[in-house]
Amino acid sequence: MLKSINQKISIVLIVVAVGYLLLAFQLPSFPYSPVDADVLPKGLGVLLILLAIGLYFSKDTETEAEKEQRRIPKKDIAALLVVFVFVFLYIFCLEWLGFVLSTAIFIFFCSLYLGYKKHMTNALVAILFPLFMYVTFTELLKISLPQGILPF
Amino acid sequence: MKKIAGIFLFVIFIVLASACSDDTSSSDKDSNKEWKPEKPIEIVAPAGAGGGWDTTARMAAKVFNEAGIIEEDIGVVNKAGGGGAVGWAYIAGQKESAYNLFVSSPPIILVPLNGQSEYGHEDFTPLANMIADYGAFAVREDAKWDNLNDLFEDMKKDPESITVVGTSSPGSMDHIQFVKIAKAAGVDVKKIKYVTDPDGVGLTQLLNGSVEVFSTGVSETVEQVKAGKIKVLGITAEERLEGETLSDFPTAKEQGIDTTFVNWRGFFGPADMDSAAVKYYEEKFKELSDSKEFADVRKKYGWNEMYMNSSDYKQFLDEQKEDIKSLLDELGLGK
Amino acid sequence: MGSIEGVLTGFQVAFSMEGILFVLIGVFVGTFIGMLPGLGPISAIAVMIPITFGMDPTLALVMMAGVYYGAIFGGSTSSILLNAPGVSGTVATAFDGYPMAQQGKAGKALAIAAISSFVGGTVSVILLMLLAPALSSVAIAFGPPAYFALMFMGLTAITSLSEGSTVKALISAVIGFMVATIGIDAQTGTQRFTFGNANLLEGIDFLVIALGLFALAEVCTLIINRKDLSIDNAHKLGSLRITKNELKEMRGPMTRQSFLGFLLGVLPGAGATIASFIGYITEKKISKKPEEFGKGSVKGLAAPETANNAATSGAFVPLLSLGIPGSGTTAVMLGAFLVLGVQPGPLLMTDHPEIFWGIIASMYIGNVFLLVLNLPLIPYISKILKIPRPLLISLVIMFSVIGVYAINFNTFDLYLLLLFGVIGFLMRIFRFPAPPFILAFILGGMMEQAFRQSLTISNGSLAIFIQEPIALSLLIVGFLSFMFPLVRLLRNRKKERV
Known part of the structure; x- marks a missing residue:
């Protein structure tokens, strides 16, 4: 069950990260560089997934005021x-x-x-x-x- | 509220419709006739303001008008992006137009070969080449190498100890000009260590000892050579250049490395340009190149004269493309 | 020629009638162009180059220098009033300048920005005059490992740039970093995440993101609140009055950031943007009331404004004494020199002392002019905020659209702008801070390049980062500043438990 808004967002972020990673794994390799073009994107993709998981389990719930702010007529x-x-x-x-x-x-x-x-x-x-x-x-x-x- | 939005859409629609119906461009396709421009001409610089392409386009436009070579107004439009690819795509959409020119240089060969543009020089009509610049390979003043052969000998023995820096990425100008000369000297091009410094601080990296060789344009080196901070081991021109300090730079050729690299710069039009118009521009660019005013501009910017007419230019470009393609294939970078 | 004599020649040039006149023209044009949407110092200098043809080189260059720092000076106006930074060096200005203006203190905010800019500009010119020849060795002291360490140090401040959830700040930063990876990778020529679209090859321009995340996101908020037609204290809007207390508050950041900004400006590739961010971050870190930052803090506005102007003078060190352009702007400036037949570099000071010192001396006058020109205009300019909301919204959107269009003359960027506007708005609603995004976007790209350059040079050995003293010390500072908040957090938790 997705209770809090943070959990919903974290699912979206994980989807984004997975999409990004899929693209990162398709990057062609270049023979002359010890750190190739795909290294950093792969790292960032994984990092985003980890952070999104962190967000999913994070305890800080929204205050009422914040919730109010989010509610747009x-x-x-x-x-x-x-x-x-x-x-x-x-x-x-x-x-x-x-x-x-x-x-x-x-x-x-x-x-x-x-x-x-x-x-x-x-x-x-x-x-x-x-x-x-x-x-x-x-x-x-x-x-x-x-x-x-x-x-x- | 809805009403207003509706009116807005309606107005847009009406104006659009009139805009489209207005677009009846008549193209004159009679090649026997003399051709003369009848409306303002646009020159596209496929890069932002201030760079080499932009400067060349603006200077040409200025001298054309001020010296009275072309009477019609000439406007310079910047279409930056993709190392030129965005501007080229724009011109490719102006087929047959005799009013949309653009300025270009080796990237129009290199960028498509690197798979970064679907349009190459074959997709346009070369009009005239105007100027040339050459590459230079510089090392620190206190470096142990005094000529290119010394450097290349060491690169053959211990390729890991020498790093080359340039401003553009592998497969583009700074890299290719070095690889081309090194290959002719017998260096294994796959072992060349090359780093890119996109912020244009390659010279800093050379001076502070982070890298050993700086691959750049000739004019970028002059001041540092005069100040005794760096030395130029070789340049990629056919013959020595003229001018103070410049004439001291040895060519790769005179050091027994039989190859050159020209950073040419010239003007193109869209594909299938009317041949009378091509002839017109060819002559006007020749006139421009021979004018005193443009000679002053060349001097100011340190450009060398290199005029080619349309057919020579095309042949030159085809040869260049062959050369570079084989080089990229050997490096495994060709696409 | 001794350098005292040279300095005197410089002052003679700068304080001659023509000298003063050309400085005036330069700073006036510069401020004006800097205030226009999308036009920063680069375009300002580029459009002025043709005008200098045939002019006396010294006077022309004195004018061009005026255009350059004038444009930086003028750029902060739209940041403060509209939350729409026109150039990258003024993004950090918006962090506190915009909230301050929204509290009805637009005049004060602009005055603080003008004074800080003046101080930053003037102090750094003094430094430039005293140290330019000596600093040329500092300008080249940073190799790729040191640049990596510098960017790393800047990035470690991400968590301090935001309130609330650290996880959210980090997520913002990672996404900003991801956006920075779009385009051709400079080290390998590989296309990353471009989907074969030529418009993405050179990456996404900084302004697209800044105007989207800041200006357009703000427009969304304004649309929702369009009924409150005015801002608070509207009658005091144009008032320039700065209290004694506020002046006292400004003093610290102005002194520190004049020096720090200047030093960062000296480093090729770092420049005004990084100086303004690092200036903002350091002031927030050492402030006793960091919670005020981001809500209209005087210090938070004074710091980046001082730093970016100081960095602008700093950038003249490598340009004049080495002939090395450290940024896109100074590269165009170098072009302006060449057109006039002057080659900046190690020989400039001895061959053309009147130019070398003339430019530097003229900056004193230029900075005074900027202050005198701008202060009286502030009451009028700040009235922009009195424009009724519906019209103001349309105008801000138009401002952002021209600003982005003028980068590449291409509508693709405009659609991206719209996209980032939506992203920025969503980030606001869900309380993801935008500053870490933009900081990671700016620093991340450079950090990655420097990291990989280092490893290519060292043939893959990481030892290169600890062998170089500058790199090592910066890494240690960065590491400590990252750990410090964590340690404090843990200690607080322990206390709570006890």
Whole structure:
């Protein structure tokens, strides 16, 4: 029975460690090094398993306050997921739409979604801030950011 | 809330759709016609800012524009990662484009041979080689060896006592240039002890006695030689180089070791570039190489002139690849 | 030419009208670029190189040096205000700087950072001036075994970097170490855990992890608490006032870390990042109130800020007197020298005393400028925190995205950033500390390389680590500092039983 949260985490960690070890054992060998590339990863994998076992049997249980902290309201989890999707789309569109456009859209809608009510300020920041960054990077510093579909 | 997210998605969708429909690139495939660029040209440096590739690309772009050799704007874009592999993959996706060039050097042969990139020089159109640099093998001033043959004799007798340090990992430039020369001198290349110092402190390790030999580029050694801290046993060039101190460095060749290693650097385009465009760039790079402005740049950075046109370049690269492949196979590192 | 004469020439250069002007331009540009997301000293210097063409070499280099330490100076701002370190040298700054800013003391935090940076910068310049020629032998004293020992010593501090469960801290560290093994192994050229993906060949960039684990994880917390629209004591946000007591508290860390940071900066390969971490750790270890660290401790902020600026001056020792670049940043700096036709190295001091000493002397002025430029700006900059939460969240995300994008210009890294953001958030909820992760990530990779270099050189014999005095002593210190908490723990347990 997995009672405490630590025990659940330790199982996840052991799975991670085993996966890592499986990959480590497939590393090709190199003939000219006394300590080959696979030695450290193997050691780390084993160490993680040992520590995870330690965590499994560790006695320190969570205090009530800590448990409370971990409990996130469903609504907030939903908010996190939506922002996550926003960021994902932002990254996804960055090189297609270009830096200025995708950033402007992202800032505006992300702030709006999170409850920012002053739409004019929001729109202004969303347009001016990326423009400022873009001009600073590309014109002043000659570091090119994705231009995208805008003509400049 | 849902509504807002929906609007957001909708806007993204609309813009994406318009972005895609806009993407009708017309490629002109008439090789008899003269070709001239009609929009800005992009040169990719497949590495971060400040390195050799980046500097070469930026300098070329600068002189092209400032000396009026090419009128269209030339922008340098950094696509770093994977020792170049990320940048190469990017260019490989720009097939036939005459506006996406990139700068490269021996890693485009070495990295694919080490199994770290699916694209090699064959997957691109060599346009022109511009400059060359050479490798140098340095030891401490008080070391007992005075020439490469002494060193290699000792390496044959007692390979365990000599460690070579370089900045790049086994199978890449610093390692291969040493192995290539050592092999020609008859050293068993499988017994060479090589360590990598990726933080660029190989010279420190030489000076403090942790290692015996430093395999590096010629220009990195000059100052220390002048200061009397190290001596250069041999360089990998065909002939002695020109310049103060540089001309004192003996080549491996004059010590009876009949081989060389060139750290060339030149420009490439994507596969299947229009032959009129290739011709255009070939000429422009020649003009660049002959210009006074670029000569100044070369001098500033200590680069040697080494121009090759597209077909010579391609042949040169094919030969280099053969050479290095056999070396890697012997080491058991070939993939 | 005697060195007194040389020093005087240097001051003449630095205190001339042009000298002062170029230092000013340099530090101004440096701070500005340093504050921008993702742009640290490397990019700052790289973008300035073309501008120096045709300039007088001495003045150009005085300016470039200003750009360099100015960028380090400016980098701490985003660490403190947004928990989003822009460069690796300022990660440790976030440990206490960010909590302090969240308590409504942003102005104070920035002021402490500015003052510590100033002190670290100035003291180390004095050291640089007095010791540069003599220290060049120290710069090369560390061979691979000694580097291994140094990294080992740093790693033993992992448990002290966290509160709560030691097991969890160690697990964090092991995972950080595992992430460091991704990429091409430098000693063998073997690809480790890259899944054939070219984007992973060079490993995962430090910034991806720092911004993910710190900035994005913090964004998640902010999203959950987005309803509390303001932070405490918002009206005092921009206040710079530092009390006498606080100044007294800063004095110890500032003095010690100026020296320690400088020494670590002198070692090629160690640099500002390691100096700031070791600075933080040592201050925590010797502090009477280690429990305050991580919650907005004055000492915890002053230590890494002093150390990273001191290390920056330290890095000039191998660069100027040996021509050896000890880090990516100084390598680009070396490039800047070469472009101007100046070759740093053992001969620089005798051939071009005006350059050698000019740069060093200009650093005094540069540090004063930085302080004078930055202090008046603090009240305005700290107002960033007054931006309403929803907008601030979007801006921090954007900041992190440009920061990571500017490393490789590649969206792959951005997806990784998002992944590490999620990992960072999960670590927070389940109370796994992030600092050990990042420390093991930075030190682990270097430690492994140094270990294997040593063994290749010694043909596999471990004796190499005890034959070298520096390595041996560092290993002993590391071992003791690891054992000390354990012993204390055991003794406490015994007491409890009794």
